[in-house]
Amino acid sequence: MKIATKNSSSAFAGSGRINEDPDFGLELSSLEIRHQQLSEEYQQLRRIAAERAQNIIDRFELTAEDVTLHERRSAFHSAPNKVTPKYRGPNGELWSGRGKLPVWLQNAIKNGAAREDFLIERG
Incomplete structure (x- = not known):
């Protein structure tokens, strides 16, 4: 059973050529705009997180030795164990x-x- 959608008959039917759908360009354009918006929001959240982290570091006078993110990260990203050839x-x-x-x-x-x-x- 085929479910009909707005784009089912135009975008992918027939020869399968996407450029036959006149709305495809508009859909793609709005997706690109949304992607840009999400990217900007993500960067803003990163800046806020960095500022909050810096405030905590300053408030508690933490040093690099006090912050163990590097150790945890390197353990997480460590190379896999070598296996002895058989x-x-x-x-x-x-x-x-x-x-x-x-x-x-x-x-x-x-x-x-x-x-x-x-x-x-x-x-």
């Missing part, structure tokens, strides 16, 4: 055994090798 390919390629099977191992299996043939022996 398989080694014929040309030295490494794979941890996680994620998608690498192409070199796919090709080796197609040619009759077993995954276990490429296990790295642990000492």
Whole structure:
């Protein structure tokens, strides 16, 4: 069952060409204006938040050491843990055994090798 909307027959019907809809330009223009308004509001809220943060820092005489945002941020954005490789390919390629099977191992299996043939022996 097709639900008819104002734009269903003009914007995307027929050849699927958006420029056939005479209202498309107006809709796009109003979206661009709204995007600009939201962007300006967002920047204003950021300025207000920065001013409030600065007032708190000044009021309590905080130093950079007192504010631990950097430590929290770096922990949040830290690099993922390295995983020890479990398989080694014929040309030295490494794979941890996680994620998608690498192409070199796919090709080796197609040619009759077993995954276990490429296990790295642990000492």
